[in-house]
Amino acid sequence: xxxxxxxxxxxxxxxxxxxxxxxxxxxxxxxxxxxxxxxxxxxxxxxxxxxxxxxxxxxxxxxxxxxxxxxxxxxxxxxxxxxxxxxxxxxxxxxxxxxxxxxxxxxxxxxxxxxxxxxxxxxxxxxxxxxxxxxxxxxxxxxxxxxxxxxxxxxxxxxxxx
Amino acid sequence: xxxxxxxxxxxxxxxxxxxxxxxxxxxxxxxxxxxxxxxxxxxxxxxxxxxxxxxxxxxxxxxxxxxxxxxxxxxxxxxxxxxxxxxxx
Numbered sequence: 420x421x422x423x424x425x426x427x428x429x430x431x432x433x434x435x436x437x438x439x440x441x442x443x444x445x446x447x448x449x450x451x452x453x454x455x456x457x458x459x460x461x462x463x464x465x466x467x468x469x470x471x472x473x474x475x476x477x478x479x480x481x482x483x484x485x486x487x488x489x490x491x492x493x494x495x496x497x498x499x500x501x502x503x504x505x506x507x508x509x510x511x512x513x514x515x516x517x518x519x520x521x522x523x524x525x526x527x528x529x530x531x532x533x534x535x536x537x538x539x540x541x542x543x544x545x546x547x548x549x550x551x552x553x554x555x556x557x558x559x560x561x562x563x564x565x566x567x568x569x570x571x572x573x574x575x576x577x578x579x580x581x
Numbered sequence: 582x583x584x585x586x587x588x589x590x591x592x593x594x595x596x597x598x599x600x601x602x603x604x605x606x607x608x609x610x611x612x613x614x615x616x617x618x619x620x621x622x623x624x625x626x627x628x629x630x631x632x633x634x635x636x637x638x639x640x641x642x643x644x645x646x647x648x649x650x651x652x653x654x655x656x657x658x659x660x661x662x663x664x665x666x667x668x669x670x
Contacts, residue, residue: 433598436591437609445605445606446606446607447607447608448606530610
């Protein structure tokens with residue numbers, strides 16, 4: 420059975436600092452690791468700009484602490500009162516849950532290596548993500564496998580830290 | 582050489598990192614980690630003009646090492662900083 424992938428961010432110590440900076444109202448730019456947000460965020464290539472948001476929405480790409488010192492950058496799939504469900508776009512199954520107050524920031528921009536930025540909060544981008552996540556699992560599975568091969572990303576890259 | 586404006590030293594656990602910072606933003610993409618002695622040098626020369634010789638003097642003043650070793654270490658550190666873009670030659 421396929422494991423749930425996590426978009427692994429740099430080490431927990433660094434993330435602790437990022438959380439403090441976000442709480443202080445700073446924008447934070449961070450590189451990403453892990454393939455769980457493919458095809459929208461490419462591992463080892465893209466960076467994200469994060470900011471703190473008082474209001475969260477389904478479809479936001481959020482930095483959440485899912486267990487003490489374990490952070491993921493995944494899309495908000497549902498908000499139910501104080502409970503948030505997160506899911507990686509590149510994950511065919513598996514979600515994470517965390518408390519609303521453990522969402523420390525959202526990605527406002529995805530930054531490609533050439534400096535090109537994508538507005539991660541734009542309705543257009545969110546619509547693309549919704550369409551992607553609505554595709555049947557086998558279709559996403561095949562597409563992700565091809566995409567990974569095209570980019571030369573080994574399958575097991577997602578499984579560090581599992 | 583001189584440290585590039587906008588880079589700041591911050592402690593991170595037992596180590597130190599230099600990040601690109603403005604009032605609004607912190608960029609961990611432009612990040613380089615520094616050990617304790619490199620962090621000491623950074624603090625001493627931040628915002629000033631300095632040479633590899635100056636770095637060596639600082640190392641000799643603080644650590645019990647001979648000047649030759651200090652010069653070698655300083656040269657390596659300066660090279661690393663320039664390569665990382667946090668110091669301009």
